[in-house]
Amino acid sequence: MEIIVLPDSDAVARTAADIIEERLRRGPAVLGLATGSTPLGTYRELIRRHREEGLSFAQAQGFPLDEYVGLPASHPQSYRSVIRDEIADHVDFAPGAVHGLDGEAADPAAEADRYERAIAEAGGIDVQILGIGTDGHIGFNEPMSSLASRTRIKTLTAQTRQDNARFFDSLDEVPEHVLTQGLGTILEARHVVLIGLGKAKAAAIAAAVEGPLAALCPASVLQLHRHATVLVDEAAASRLAHTEYYQYTFGRKPAWQGF
Numbered sequence: 001m002e003i004i005v006l007p008d009s010d011a012v013a014r015t016a017a018d019i020i021e022e023r024l025r026r027g028p029a030v031l032g033l034a035t036g037s038t039p040l041g042t043y044r045e046l047i048r049r050h051r052e053e054g055l056s057f058a059q060a061q062g063f064p065l066d067e068y069v070g071l072p073a074s075h076p077q078s079y080r081s082v083i084r085d086e087i088a089d090h091v092d093f094a095p096g097a098v099h100g101l102d103g104e105a106a107d108p109a110a111e112a113d114r115y116e117r118a119i120a121e122a123g124g125i126d127v128q129i130l131g132i133g134t135d136g137h138i139g140f141n142e143p144m145s146s147l148a149s150r151t152r153i154k155t156l157t158a159q160t161r162q163d164n165a166r167f168f169d170s171l172d173e174v175p176e177h178v179l180t181q182g183l184g185t186i187l188e189a190r191h192v193v194l195i196g197l198g199k200a201k202a203a204a205i206a207a208a209v210e211g212p213l214a215a216l217c218p219a220s221v222l223q224l225h226r227h228a229t230v231l232v233d234e235a236a237a238s239r240l241a242h243t244e245y246y247q248y249t250f251g252r253k254p255a256w257q258g259f
């Protein structure tokens with residue numbers, strides 16, 4: 001794993017956008033798109049580069065990580081809406097190039113299998129952007145998720161429902177079930193970029209990076225990934241102990257460009 005500590009969320013967003021831009025400029029790219037507040041700065045930076053610098057997504061495809069069960073695509077908090085509103089509608093993806101899990105599918109298991117096939121048919125994910133939950137979840141793979149799991153239906157923990165309640169009118173409106181790419185699915189992405197911002201994520205980042213590989217902290221599975229980059233601001237890095245192994249870039253070029 002490559003851990004890069006940056007001074008603030010803007011620097012993290014620029015660095016994540018650099019990684020995506022570099023891949024887009026190399027040809028058709030399959031992007032794994034996370035929701036939540038963490039990647040929003042990255043998406044805003046990509047939109048800016050599209051508008052001002054001609055960065056094109058015309059050859060790219062996008063696969064959201066997860067979706068709430070029971071929310072229609074038109075619900076503003078469905079992850080299909082969020083991805084549309086925060087990135088897809090503001091750049092030049094070709095029609096149909098941004099996929100999504102159908103949270104209203106009558107047969108969620110069949111929908112999960114369809115999604116796995118769609119990712120495989122696209123050639124697999126080139127760059128997967130990830131946020132992290134305060135309990136260490138990635139996608140919606142809650143603690144104790146199988147480290148080999150595939151896309152499937154999951155039940156949210158009380159903590160995650162509480163964390164995500166800020167996006168809804170009340171806690172009662174937060175769905176209890178979700179569809180999410182599995183940890184095994186995420187591990188197959190060619191490059192995984194985990195972003196952590198703010199003090200609230202410091203414990204989860206420390207457990208993911210320095211803790212044991214354990215289903216208790218699903219993000220720790222990234223220790224098995226052959227090309228995982230962790231981008232954190234100083235606050236999210238504040239509980240990392242082994243700082244001698246990490247890059248404190250502060251203005252210097254991050255080393256991921258060497259890959």
Ligand SMILES: N[C@@H]1[C@@H](O)[C@H](O)[C@@H](COP(=O)(O)O)O[C@@H]1O
Binds near residue numbers: 039132160
């Ligand atoms: N399913 C999403 C995750 O993909 C995201 O990483 C997490 C953190 O959200 P935030 O970035 O808003 O802290 O929230 C949700 O649970």
